[in-house]
Amino acid sequence: MxxxxxxxxxxxxxxxxxxxxxxxxxxxxxxxxxxxxxxxxxxxxxxxxxxxxxxxxxxxxxxxxxxxxxxxxxxxxxxxxxxxxxxxxxxxxxxxxxxxxxxxxxxxxxxxxxxxxxxxAYNMSIGVNLVFKLLEIAAGALSHGYDAEIVEMHHKHKVDAPSGTAIAMGQAIAKAWDQTLSEIAVWSREGITGPREDGKIGFATLRGGDVIGDHTVVFAGEGERIEITHKASNxxxxxxxxxxxxxxxxxxxxxxxxxxxxxxxx
Known part of the structure; x- marks a missing residue:
């Protein structure tokens, strides 16, 4: 039908x-x-x-x-x-x-x-939603000794920040860590912030040009860094x-x- x-x-x-x-x-x-x-x-x-x-x-x-x-x-x-x-x-x-x-x-x-x-959904892309699943798996395996940071970039006309997709990525990681995002998110950094706290999820927002949507999640540990990226071109x-x-x-x-x-x- x-x-x-x-x-x-x-x-x-x-x-x-x-x-x-x-x-x-x-x-x-x-x-x-x-x-x-x-x-x-x-x-x-x-x-x-x-x-x-x-x-x-x-x-x-x-x-x-x-x-x-x-x-x-x-x-x-x-x-x-x-x-x-x-x-x-x-x-x-x-x-x-x-x-x-x-x-x-x-x-x-x-x-x-x-x-x-x-x-x-924060993002209707099939690929992005697969990334959410990958983040659950990665965050579960990297719950100790790794720092999570989320970087997103969108076109200059986008009116909200960080993007809904970036927030959803943070929520996926927080859930795998048995936390709520509101308790462990660091939405911005400025000035003398002191050393990074363990167990936090940092966000960085970029705006400019006609970028449809780029998202990268970084798990940074001692001696290695794992990055999971999705870029929308259309x-x-x-x-x-x-x-x-x-x-x-x-x-x-x-x-x-x-x-x-x-x-x-x-």
Whole structure:
């Protein structure tokens, strides 16, 4: 059965990439294209940027979601949470790649998962989620005598730091160490900081140019250094991961899932 897909932020870079991925797949179809209120793209064909029309016009009317099975949302927390309310009304499942939710926002997602099925992830890339699994294994083996540092770089337009993916990497390491990230994270360093404390996870954030997303985790020990790196060169990896999540959700009614579950890694 063909899955009817709605896409939020349809005129943005990620939205357009998602539209192209949906159009190229045989088992999904674009049924709704949303954009923010007042966008210049309202009323335009959602596929116009590809040089072909698909007959789906971009709209800011959230009531259009009743025509979809699943909404894919890579926008911003405030927009995603607004969409979440409407999706619950119409029984539309959600795939959420939005990052930067506060505690209240995360609680809203969890509560909504009692009514609709949701996949949310800091990163939808299949490769990145494999890295999360590798980090669990590495951190378990390197729990003593090794210092963990996470370095990430993104384009200059990214508004949150560190990235959601970097945070998720830190959480994977902390879990393997039987810790919570909030207790052992060092988010920044400046001035005379003193010697590095054992058992901490350091973060470094770089911003510039058009970098889509680079992440490196360093386990530094005496006499050796292990580095696990993922570099994204094209946003299609997030779109393909999202479609894989859509196929997973097709057979779920409620629940809150992550990409590790989608990929069968846990």
């Amino acid at each position: 063909t899955i009817k897909i709605a896409i939020a932020g349809s005129s943005g870079r990620m939205g357009r990439m998602l539209i192209e991925a949906v159009q190229a797949a045989d088992d999904v179809e674009l049924s709704v294209a949303l954009d923010r209120l007042g966008s210049d793209a309202i009323g335009q064909d959602a596929c116009a940027h590809t040089g072909k029309n698909c007959g789906v016009l971009i709209t800011d009317q959230l009531s259009a979601l009743q025509n979809a099975d699943i909404l894919i949302d890579f926008t911003r927390p405030e927009g995603t949470l607004e969409h979440l309310i409407v999706c619950q009304q119409y029984g539309v499942k959600m795939i959420i790649g939005t990052t930067g939710f506060d505690e209240a926002g995360r609680a809203m997602l969890e509560a909504a998962s009692q009514k609709i099925a949701i996949v949310s 946003r299609t990896i997030y779109a393909q991961g999202s479609l894989r999540a859509a196929r997973f959700l097709q057979h779920k009614e409620t629940g809150h899932y992550d990409m590790q579950e989608v990929l069968g890694l846990k």
